[in-house]
Amino acid sequence: MTASSQSYTMAGGNGQHSYIHNSSYQKAAIDGAEEKTTQCILEKLNLQLNSDLGTFRIADFGCSNGPNTFHAVQTIIDTVKCKQLKENNNEVSLMPLEFQVFFNDQTNNDFNTLFKTQPIECGYFSVGVPGSFHGRVFPRNIIHIGHTSYTTHWLSKVPENVCDKKSLAWNNNYIHCNHSLEEVTKAYKVQFVKDMRVFLEARAEEIVHGGLMIVLGQCLADGVTMSETWQGIVLDMIGDCLMDMAKSGVTSEEKIELLNLPVYFPQFSELKREIEQNKSFMIETMEAISHPLEDTEILTSNFIISMFRAILSTIIKEHFGEGVVTDLFDRFAKKLAKFPIDFIECEKHVNYFVLLKRK
Amino acid sequence: MTASSQSYTMAGGNGQHSYIHNSSYQKAAIDGAEEKTTQCILEKLNLQLNSDLGTFRIADFGCSNGPNTFHAVQTIIDTVKCKQLKENNNEVSLMPLEFQVFFNDQTNNDFNTLFKTQPIECGYFSVGVPGSFHGRVFPRNIIHIGHTSYTTHWLSKVPENVCDKKSLAWNNNYIHCNHSLEEVTKAYKVQFVKDMRVFLEARAEEIVHGGLMIVLGQCLADGVTMSETWQGIVLDMIGDCLMDMAKSGVTSEEKIELLNLPVYFPQFSELKREIEQNKSFMIETMEAISHPLEDTEILTSNFIISMFRAILSTIIKEHFGEGVVTDLFDRFAKKLAKFPIDFIECEKHVNYFVLLKRK
Numbered sequence: 245m246t247a248s249s250q251s252y253t254m255a256g257g258n259g260q261h262s263y264i265h266n267s268s269y270q271k272a273a274i275d276g277a278e279e280k281t282t283q284c285i286l287e288k289l290n291l292q293l294n295s296d297l298g299t300f301r302i303a304d305f306g307c308s309n310g311p312n313t314f315h316a317v318q319t320i321i322d323t324v325k326c327k328q329l330k331e332n333n334n335e336v337s338l339m340p341l342e343f344q345v346f347f348n349d350q351t352n353n354d355f356n357t358l359f360k361t362q363p364i365e366c367g368y369f370s371v372g373v374p375g376s377f378h379g380r381v382f383p384r385n386i387i388h389i390g391h392t393s394y395t396t397h398w399l400s401k402v403p404e405n406v407c408d409k410k411s412l413a414w415n416n417n418y419i420h421c422n423h424s425l426e427e428v429t430k431a432y433k434v435q436f437v438k439d440m441r442v443f444l445e446a447r448a449e450e451i452v453h454g455g456l457m458i459v460l461g462q463c464l465a466d467g468v469t470m471s472e473t474w475q476g477i478v479l480d481m482i483g484d485c486l487m488d489m490a491k492s493g494v495t496s497e498e499k500i501e502l503l504n505l506p507v508y509f510p511q512f513s514e515l516k517r518e519i520e521q522n523k524s525f526m527i528e529t530m531e532a533i534s535h536p537l538e539d540t541e542i543l544t545s546n547f548i549i550s551m552f553r554a555i556l557s558t559i560i561k562e563h564f565g566e567g568v569v570t571d572l573f574d575r576f577a578k579k580l581a582k583f584p585i586d587f588i589e590c591e592k593h594v595n596y597f598v599l600l601k602r603k
Numbered sequence: 604m605t606a607s608s609q610s611y612t613m614a615g616g617n618g619q620h621s622y623i624h625n626s627s628y629q630k631a632a633i634d635g636a637e638e639k640t641t642q643c644i645l646e647k648l649n650l651q652l653n654s655d656l657g658t659f660r661i662a663d664f665g666c667s668n669g670p671n672t673f674h675a676v677q678t679i680i681d682t683v684k685c686k687q688l689k690e691n692n693n694e695v696s697l698m699p700l701e702f703q704v705f706f707n708d709q710t711n712n713d714f715n716t717l718f719k720t721q722p723i724e725c726g727y728f729s730v731g732v733p734g735s736f737h738g739r740v741f742p743r744n745i746i747h748i749g750h751t752s753y754t755t756h757w758l759s760k761v762p763e764n765v766c767d768k769k770s771l772a773w774n775n776n777y778i779h780c781n782h783s784l785e786e787v788t789k790a791y792k793v794q795f796v797k798d799m800r801v802f803l804e805a806r807a808e809e810i811v812h813g814g815l816m817i818v819l820g821q822c823l824a825d826g827v828t829m830s831e832t833w834q835g836i837v838l839d840m841i842g843d844c845l846m847d848m849a850k851s852g853v854t855s856e857e858k859i860e861l862l863n864l865p866v867y868f869p870q871f872s873e874l875k876r877e878i879e880q881n882k883s884f885m886i887e888t889m890e891a892i893s894h895p896l897e898d899t900e901i902l903t904s905n906f907i908i909s910m911f912r913a914i915l916s917t918i919i920k921e922h923f924g925e926g927v928v929t930d931l932f933d934r935f936a937k938k939l940a941k942f943p944i945d946f947i948e949c950e951k952h953v954n955y956f957v958l959l960k961r962k
Contacts (some may be wrong), residue, residue, distance in 0.1 A: 299742040342742035346730070353716045359733040363696040369742055371705070383658040383701035384727055589901040 254308040255554045256354030258361065260567045262554065264309050269551050270394050271312045272537045277393075277460050277597050278319050280533060281437065284599045285323040287390070288528050290454050291330050291331060298339055300324060302368075303346040303387045303450070303514040305377040306395030309354060310361045317345050320389055320458075322366060343368035348381050350374070382450040390451055393460035399506040400439050403431035406504045417481040417497060420505040422476050423469035436508040438519040448524035448602060457525065457600040462593040464511045474590040478548060479505070481583070482556070494571060495564050503563050505556075512594055524598035543587040545580045549573055613667040614913045615713030617720065621913065622881040623668050628910050630671045631896045636752075636819050637678050640891060643958045644682040644748070647887050649688060649813050657698055659683060660757055661727075662705040662746045662809070664736040665754030668713060669720045674741050676704050679748055679817075680727060702727035707740050709733070735759065737801050741809040749810055752819035758800050762790035765863050776856060778842040779864040781835050795867040796904060799877040801948050807883035807961060816884065816959040821952040823870045833949040837907060838864070840942070844934040854923050862922050864915075871953055884959035894954045902946040904939045915943070930941035 255262050302320055307313035313535040321343050328341060347358060351374040362370055377392070378400035405411035405422075406428055415429040417423070421432040447457055462475075470476035483500070490497045510518070512532070519527060537543060553573050560569050614621050657816070661679055667674035680702050687700060706717060710733040721729055734740040736751070737759035764770035765780075765787050772790040780791040806816050821834075829835035842859070849856045869877070871891070878886060896902060916928045923931075 259711060344742050344745075352715075355718060355731060356711075359710045359714060359731075362733075369740060370731070372714060372718075374721075374729060374731070380729065383703050386658055386703075511662055542871050 251556050252530065253350050253353045253553075254598060255557045256357055258357055261550070261557060262309070262357075264357070264361065269537055269547075271315065271533055273460060273462075273595055274312055274316050274393055276533055276536045279315075280529075280597050281319055281458060282323045284432055284458070284529060285320065285456065286327055287454055287551070288601060289324065290601060291324070291328055298342055299344055300341045300389075301344050301346065301387050302346055302389045302391065303373070303382065305348050305381075305390060305392040305447075306398070307347040307349050307353075307358070309358050312393070313347060313358075313385070314363055316391055316393060317368070318363075318366070320391060321345075324389070336572065342355055344371060345369070346371045346373045346382070347365050348373040348375065348377060352375055361534055377446065378439055378451060380446045384449050385448075385452050387451045388455045389414060390447055390455070391436070391460075392458070394442060394462065396440065396459065396461050397463075397507050397509050399435050399508055400442070401433075401435070402504045402506045405431050405436045407502050408548045409501065415481065415501075415504055417487060417500050419478065419486065419500070419503050420470070420476075420479045422471040422480055424471060432508040433510070433514075435506075437518060437560060440515075443479045444519065444522040444525065448522065451602045453602055455602045456528075457602070459519075459598040460576075460596070461601065462509060462595055463515045464509050465591075465594050466511045466513050466596070470509060472591040473593055474548075474585050475509075477585055477590065481579055481585075482552065482572070482576055485579055488575060489568070491573065495496070495568065500563065503559075505559065509593065512596070515596070518579070519598060519600070524526040524603055526603055528596065528601050529597060529599040531597055533597045535592075536590075538592055538595075541588075545577070545584065548585075548587070549577050549580065552576075606670075612709050612712045612917050614916045615668065615716055620909070620916060621668070621701070621716075623670070623716070623720065628906075630674065631903065632658050632819060632821075632894050632954055633671055633752055634676050635895045635954065639888075639956050640675075640678055640817060642680065642683045643888060644815065644871070645686055647958065647960060648683065648686060648748070648815055650683070650687055652938050657701055659700045659748075660746050661748045661750065662704065662707055662732070662741065664707050664740075664749060664751040664806075665757070666706040666708050666717070667714075670691050671724070671752070672706060672717075673722055675750055675752060676727070677722075677725070679750060680704075683748070687718040688689055703730060704728070705732045705741070705746070707731045707732040707734065707736060709735055731822075734768055736805065737798055739805045739808060746806075746810045747814045748812070749806055749816040750819075751817070753821065754867050755802060755818065755820050756868050757900055758867055759801070760794065760795050761863045761865045762794045764790050768860065770847075774860075774863055776842065776846060776859050777839070778859070778862050779829070779835075779838045780867055781830040781839055783830060784792075792869070792873075794865075795869055796877060800881070803878065803881040803884065807881065810961045812961055814961045815887075816961070818878075818957040819850050819955070820960065821868060821954055823868050824872045824950075824953050825870045825872050827870070827950050829868060831950040832909075832952055833902075833938050833944050833946045834868075834952060836944055836949065837911060840938055840944075841911065841931070841935055844931055844938055847934060848930065849862065849925070852925065858923065864916075864918065867953055868952065871955070874955070878957060882962055885962055886957065887960050888956060888958040890955045890956055891953045894951075897947075897951050897954075902948075904936070904943065907944075907946070908939065911935075914934050 265332040304313045345368045373381050405413035406415040411429040415428045486500045489495050557569050664674045704727045714731040732740050764772035765774040772786040774787045782788050845859045848854050912932050919928050
């Protein structure tokens with residue numbers, strides 16, 4: 245029942261290189277947005293509208309694996325409970341709301357690990373929902389609060405022409421949209437616009453009238469290009485390492501030309517435009533928020549290597565085969581040691597917090 | 604949010620010994636009940652009562668892995684659609700029901716495989732629900748049709764005393780309740796009664812008023828004991844093989860004494876009594892149905908070996924370690940060859956179909 249989509253998931257399992265153990269950058273972002281999330285729910289949620297038959301439904305779209313998703317939904321639940329208590333003048337309801345939490349991600353996400361690592365006695369009924377959020381994953385009108393964090397820069401597919409040597413939009417041997425080739429940027433943008441529209445249209449169908457949708461993520465400041473940010477520099481460096489590997493015969497240039505990450509970071513105003521074009525939601529809040537780690541010394545080379553390995557290993561494995569991952573990240577580590585990036589001084593992605601209310 | 608429970612799942616994955624490829628006995632039972640299921644839904648389901656806001660929710664409790672669970676829910680959905688069409692005088696509704704199907708099983712069930720093997724374009728929104736059905740797994744009042752097949756003979760735990768050498772209910776070196784020791788039977792019965800009550804109470808909370816609960820399973824005919832049925836004989840034989848392995852030093856008698864299967868097949872009237880004691884459901888139908896395979900020559904030794912391997916390998920692995928499974932079933936094959944069971948002539952389990960309606 246879900247739209248087909250090229251599906252890349254974060255590294256599964258519970259081991260050293262898993263997303264579970266290498267997602268503290270993303271966690272920091274969620275922590276950074278926690279106060280904002282709490283405040284928005286307290287202010288904007290209409291409990292009367294939303295709680296049919298005593299069940300309150302929360303969905304995390306593109307949840308990957310814990311602990312971030314568990315943390316995010318717990319914040320939402322605690323806040324809804326707090327709001328309910330306030331509205332009841334601090335009297336505990338005889339029939340308190342029951343919470344059902346839907347953890348959504350691609351069908352090949354590691355749901356087994358998600359279920360095994362979820363907090364015991366979490367106070368909600370837990371459910372896993374396989375399927376791409378670039379399409380419907382729920383029946384109409386059932387979700388009260390939707391949440392997604394650091395997911396909407398993932399496209400449903402790589403823009404077709406960027407891997408086509410004969411196309412004007414050919415991305416050469418870059419592995420992502422670094423904004424250095426105009427036609428490539430255009431192709432990525434077209435795909436992003438399409439995906440963002442589908443994402444919002446699907447959520448508009450699934451979320452109850454008056455329900456909320458929280459979107460956290462990263463974009464670029466207006467006027468900033470990917471190659472000026474440390475994330476862009478890192479991805480270009482990983483691309484360079486792949487080219488080194490082609491030269492040593494571990495892989496080939498042709499194979500690298502066929503790898504393009506289905507990832508696009510829009511500029512802030514571009515993102516805003518796309519959200520505004522959807523007429524089913526009111527934008528209650530859309531603002532840049534600070535990322536607690538961006539200005540600290542935690543952003544070391546080792547931290548970045550582990551983080552990008554957890555994010556990219558599934559794609560790299562699928563494209564080049566299992567053996568390449570460790571080699572690639574070893575080379576990346578060496579390159580970083582030789583050409584260190586000043587993470588603090590680089591251009592930064594903008595972390596944004598968006599609260600939408602279903603009309 | 605779920606009750607703790609000793610959790611044993613069917614063999615996961617998609618390989619030679621997986622439940623997926625060794626569950627045709629269970630499938631035949633579901634097929635055998637298909638007509639009954641269809642007829643009952645057509646007659647007893649009140650669509651007006653059940654479809655709030657356009658979503659129709661179906662849950663399969665203890666779904667394990669496909670294809671049986673997919674087949675069972677598809678039958679239910681097709682029938683509900685057919686009923687809706689009839690009630691609309693064959694006019695297709697402008698806002699047709701949307702179906703959400705909840706696949707429930709223990710947290711350590713292989714949900715990854717379940718999701719990857721589910722039919723594409725199945726026509727419903729699919730959801731995995733981890734947790735023991737010996738307790739609540741859903742919020743109140745949300746399921747329209749519940750279904751469970753061949754699950755309720757699994758107890759939430761092994762009755763404590765049956766592994767205790769000092770207890771009157773000590774089960775010696777039998778590995779299941781074969782009815783040869785009265786105190787053991789009593790201990791198993793107590794656990795069964797407790798578990799069945801909890802199962803029905805939980806379902807009564809989760810199913811909407813007027814909703815249906817379909818229970819398929821096996822029990823014993825009144826007056827028949829486990830050791831008279833081929834299933835009972837098979838389990839005793841597997842127990843004997845374990846004892847042989849103890850003699851060869853592969854395992855020990857002490858270890859076998861600590862293994863008791865958390866499985867109890869009640870007699871028909873015993874089951875009926877337990878269902879009747881729950882006052883939240885009306886019993887619409889409770890009857891014995893034929894099992895399409897029981898009288899055919901498909902029940903060969905090889906078939907039985909594969910079937911019991913898929914059912915028991917998780918428990919055996921957990922108790923004795925990974926290496927024991929193949930050895931055990933090789934020995935079992937040899938024993939069966941030496942002492943063949945006449946599956947057709949043995950006492951048979953009763954296959955029952957129960958339809959409950961939530962008051």
